[in-house]
Amino acid sequence: MNRFRGWMLSLTLIGSLALSACGGGNSNGQAGASPSESASSPPASSQEASSAPPAGNKQVEIFSWWTGAGEEAGLKALIQLFKEKEPDIEVINAAVAGGAGTNAKAVLASRMQGGDPPGTFQVHGGAELNAGWVAAGKMEPINDLYEAEGWTDKFPQDLIDMVSSDGSIWSVPVNIHRGNVLWYNKKVFDENGLKAPTTFDEFFEVAEALKAKGVTPLALGDKEPWAATHLFETVLLGTLGADGYRQLWTGELSFEDAKVTEALETFKKMMGYVNEDHAARNWQDASQLVANGEAAMNVMGDWAKGYFSGDLQLEANVDFGYAPTPGTEGMFMVITDTFGLPKGISDPDSVKAFLKVLGSVEGQDAFNPLKGSIPARTDADVSKYDVYGKETMEDFKSAALTPSLAHGSAASEGFLTQANQVINIFVTNGDVNQAVQGFKQAASAELN
Ligand code: GAL
Numbered sequence: 001m002n003r004f005r006g007w008m009l010s011l012t013l014i015g016s017l018a019l020s021a022c023g024g025g026n027s028n029g030q031a032g033a034s035p036s037e038s039a040s041s042p043p044a045s046s047q048e049a050s051s052a053p054p055a056g057n058k059q060v061e062i063f064s065w066w067t068g069a070g071e072e073a074g075l076k077a078l079i080q081l082f083k084e085k086e087p088d089i090e091v092i093n094a095a096v097a098g099g100a101g102t103n104a105k106a107v108l109a110s111r112m113q114g115g116d117p118p119g120t121f122q123v124h125g126g127a128e129l130n131a132g133w134v135a136a137g138k139m140e141p142i143n144d145l146y147e148a149e150g151w152t153d154k155f156p157q158d159l160i161d162m163v164s165s166d167g168s169i170w171s172v173p174v175n176i177h178r179g180n181v182l183w184y185n186k187k188v189f190d191e192n193g194l195k196a197p198t199t200f201d202e203f204f205e206v207a208e209a210l211k212a213k214g215v216t217p218l219a220l221g222d223k224e225p226w227a228a229t230h231l232f233e234t235v236l237l238g239t240l241g242a243d244g245y246r247q248l249w250t251g252e253l254s255f256e257d258a259k260v261t262e263a264l265e266t267f268k269k270m271m272g273y274v275n276e277d278h279a280a281r282n283w284q285d286a287s288q289l290v291a292n293g294e295a296a297m298n299v300m301g302d303w304a305k306g307y308f309s310g311d312l313q314l315e316a317n318v319d320f321g322y323a324p325t326p327g328t329e330g331m332f333m334v335i336t337d338t339f340g341l342p343k344g345i346s347d348p349d350s351v352k353a354f355l356k357v358l359g360s361v362e363g364q365d366a367f368n369p370l371k372g373s374i375p376a377r378t379d380a381d382v383s384k385y386d387v388y389g390k391e392t393m394e395d396f397k398s399a400a401l402t403p404s405l406a407h408g409s410a411a412s413e414g415f416l417t418q419a420n421q422v423i424n425i426f427v428t429n430g431d432v433n434q435a436v437q438g439f440k441q442a443a444s445a446e447l448n
Contacts, residue, residue: 003401004334007246007410008161059090060350062339063111063118065104067097069284070307074371078174081366082357089350094118099283100226100407112138117342119351125162125173125336126409133342134170140341141168145352151359154377158401162409163338171340172359175373177301178392179333179404180234180325183308184297185290188215189321194296196323200238200266203326207273210296217273219295221286225424229416230406231299232267232423238327239263242400249403249410251447255439264432271427279427288312290320299325301335301407305388306372316388332399335407336376411447418442 002008060082066075072095079091096104101122108121117138123129133139146152146169152160155173163171184196192213197203207217222228237245240259247253248260275295278286287304289295291312298304305322308314316322324331339358341351357363364375365384374385374393382390403409405419422438425431 002161003158004161004403005243005246005400006252007249007403008158057090058088058347058350059092059119060347060354061092061094061119062354063094063096063104063108063120064122064337065096065098065101066122067095069311070287070303070372071099073310074306074367074373077366077370078358078363081363082354085357086350086353089353091354092119099224100230102224102226105413112136112342115344117345119345119347120339120341120354122337122339123171124404124408125159125171125338126403127412128408129163129171129338129340130165131412133340134165138343139170140343140348141170142172142341142352142355143169145172145355145359149356149359154379156376156378158334159336159376162334162336162403163340171338172355173336173338173376174358174364175337175368175371176376176396177303177335177337177371177373177407178395179230179301179335179407180237180299180328180331181302181304182297182299182323182325183287183290183304184321184323185293185295186317186319186321188293188296196321197326198323198329200235200326204269206296207270211273215293216275216289216295217297218270218275219286219289219298220274220278221281221283222278222424222427223280223282223285225420226406227283227286227300228427229420229423230301230404231270232263233405234299234325234328234333235267235270236260236263237331237333237402238325239266241327242331242402245402249405249447251443255436255443260439261432261436264426264435268426268430268432271430301333302372302388302392304372306370309372309386310370316386322388330399332396332401333404334401334409335404336409337373415442415446418446 064075066072079093083091096107098104111117123133159173160169163169163173182196192209194206194209197206210217220227220231239262244253244259275289283300284307286298287300287307290298291308291314308320309316314320339355341348345351361377361380364377365381368375369384374389374396382393405411405416419442422435426435
């Protein structure tokens with residue numbers, strides 16, 4: 001049985017996103033870099049893209065937003081493995097910096113519209129893929145690859161459903177990230193005799209105690225507005241429960257519901273406990289506050305784990321602790337990064353060769369321990385993962401799965417763009433009624 005219950009089915013009803021996904025707009029609701037601006041300040045790794053090989057050579061261009069701390073180590077390990085397997089195929093790492101695709105999504109939209117698709121690109125399973133690029137007719141089905149590799153029973157059915165529509169499979173999931181994680185500094189918690197809060201009441205008690213000690217209770221870095229939306233969706237989940245949260249995306253629950261207002265009030269109260277400079281920091285900068293004890297907690301997807309244990313060399317359950325965000329025990333906000341085969345590319349065989357490695361046990365186990373995510377495959381080598389990874393794999397098997405809004409699965413890019421704007425304004429003015437009306441408007445334009 002599909003553990004997303006109902007939501008997946010409703011995806012097929014979401015029709016309005018194809019256009020908005022291809023509109024070239026910044027999906028994160030900020031002015032953002034235009035494709036040309038991004039091109040003028042490319043991230044280090046995209047330098048590799050400038051040296052195109054002589055015509056006739058085999059190559060695969062991999063487009064993502066995985067650059068910099070906590071993001072690129074997994075990708076590099078995967079590329080390294082691919083190079084070992086396929087030394088004749090040149091890899092072009094065309095990553096565009098910016099968390100959650102802040103800039104990359106706009107660059108991608110521009111390239112897809114201009115008839116210049118990358119060989120393969122990072123895309124979230126769910127609405128972003130199916131109602132976006134697939135509905136727009138920009139992708140090739142890859143059922144043959146799944147059959148040839150024997151993958152149909154190697155990935156959980158829930159995940160295959162997230163990358164399928166119209167009877168075809170459109171991409172290969174490389175990972176499963178969990179979005180509803182509260183990270184905390186162990187030393188700060190231990191020294192103050194605190195336990196990870198499991199409810200919102202406990203959260204505010206802990207936050208008060210920390211504030212009294214002069215420690216910033218909650219770190220936030222919403223320079224890229226998606227980070228605030230990310231926090232808010234976990235509050236929505238903790239307030240509405242898995243069923244109620246899913247119903248928001250199927251239209252069964254209105255944004256005018258009292259529970260949504262309650263979630264907004266809770267989120268607003270949380271804003272009273274964040275670092276003053278939150279609008280100047282990105283997610284890594286916010287995680288760093290927790291790592292060095294200036295702040296006690298933050299809410300972020302488990303790419304933060306990749307950052308803590310990779311770049312910052314911290315150990316799970318020793319230096320940092322983790323728990324489901326308040327009210328979300330037994331729930332799992334699913335974020336899956338996937339890669340597919342765009343239409344009209346020059347060397348589809350090389351892309352399929354890359355997808356084959358990305359979807360293999362070896363590929364997943366090279367990528368995920370560094371990225372902080374768990375493997376999408378069910379038969380990966382558990383011993384390669386730390387205590388956090390092992391526990392998360394177990395949680396995934398039994399938890400109620402819910403699709404992330406901030407990371408493209410729950411709703412269209414059009415809705416997400418507007419939601420990011422609504423939250424961004426709400427963080428500044430705290431006007432609950434205005435936020436409800438903003439969501440309502442976005443839902444009527446983009447959800448049904
Ligand atoms: C998400 C993506 C993750 C991670 C994160 C921060 O959208 O799925 O893999 O990269 O953004 O950039």
